[in-house]
Amino acid sequence: MGTYLFGGTGESLDPKFDALSSLLDAGTFARVEQLGVSDGWRCLEVGGGGGSVANWLADVVAPAGHVTVTDIDVTRLEERDNVTVLEHDVVSNILPGNAFDLVHARLVLFYLPARDLVLRKLRDALRPGGWLVLEEFDCLPLEVLSVGSSGAPEDAKLIMRVKNALLTVLDHAGAELAWGARVEKALRDAGLNDVSGSREVQEWEGGSAGCRLLAATARLVRAKLPLTDDEFDRYLELMASPETVVSSYAMCSAQGRR
Ligand SMILES: C[S@@+](CC[C@H](N)C(=O)[O-])C[C@H]1O[C@@H](n2cnc3c(N)ncnc32)[C@H](O)[C@@H]1O
Numbered sequence: 001m002g003t004y005l006f007g008g009t010g011e012s013l014d015p016k017f018d019a020l021s022s023l024l025d026a027g028t029f030a031r032v033e034q035l036g037v038s039d040g041w042r043c044l045e046v047g048g049g050g051g052s053v054a055n056w057l058a059d060v061v062a063p064a065g066h067v068t069v070t071d072i073d074v075t076r077l078e079e080r081d082n083v084t085v086l087e088h089d090v091v092s093n094i095l096p097g098n099a100f101d102l103v104h105a106r107l108v109l110f111y112l113p114a115r116d117l118v119l120r121k122l123r124d125a126l127r128p129g130g131w132l133v134l135e136e137f138d139c140l141p142l143e144v145l146s147v148g149s150s151g152a153p154e155d156a157k158l159i160m161r162v163k164n165a166l167l168t169v170l171d172h173a174g175a176e177l178a179w180g181a182r183v184e185k186a187l188r189d190a191g192l193n194d195v196s197g198s199r200e201v202q203e204w205e206g207g208s209a210g211c212r213l214l215a216a217t218a219r220l221v222r223a224k225l226p227l228t229d230d231e232f233d234r235y236l237e238l239m240a241s242p243e244t245v246v247s248s249y250a251m252c253s254a255q256g257r258r
Contacts, residue, residue: 051076196255
């Protein structure tokens with residue numbers, strides 16, 4: 001197991017999970033619904049984080065279906081009648097084989113140096129015909145589109161400096177910055193069938209869920225960012241200002257069946 005860079009905040013209301021849920025849940029739910037998920041499905045949600053996807057799945061597959069949700073940090077996950085919460089490291093712990101109709105992981109393999117091995121473990125956890133859905137970022141597209149008129153060139157440069165510093169920290173921790181760009185091919189290489197994928201770049205305005213996510217992740221690694229306190233405070237202001245617009249990380253998703 002690697003050490004998860006953003007772990008251990010100890011806060012039950014982690015702003016990062018709130019931002020992820022606001023930013024991504026609607027797309028995740030639509031994608032998974034298209035696969036026909038319904039009453040009776042057995043689902044595995046890997047690295048479930050704040051639990052929003054696991055809780056939604058639990059409602060969709062009730063009453064006969066079941067969701068197992070795993071994470072190395074289960075403090076925000078909720079046991080329910082048809083939900084089992086498992087403290088589990090997907091790199092080093094075993095998973096049952098041929099067990100699930102759906103395995104879903106969002107922004108988990110991105111961080112794991114052993115992502116290709118983990119992908120094969122997730123494949124093997126599927127029953128024949130079951131679906132694997134991965135949703136991942138390609139961080140490279142993020143660019144500044146506009147900032148407010150006061151001090152604009154410096155502000156745009158500051159946003160790009162923070163992006164580059166953040167990506168360096170992630171890279172050193174073992175993340176694959178453009179993993180999203182190769183996730184569809186990785187599913188094919190793992191021998192899955194009916195593979196398809198999508199990639200979306202949006203505009204994130206200051207104060208939106210996307211910019212809240214950028215601010216929350218920067219705060220989590222503040223000590224590793226080569227910025228003065230004034231620069232960091234200015235970055236947080238920019239991430240909250242509606243005058244800021246950046247092109248987002250590309251949100252890449254891919255699905256395939258065993
Ligand atoms: C960026 S968060 C994504 C959370 C959730 N999937 C979402 O999209 O809202 C990454 C999650 O992966 C979990 N994680 C990191 N390393 C893990 C590992 N080796 N095994 C299982 N979960 C892991 C983290 O604890 C965290 O909850």
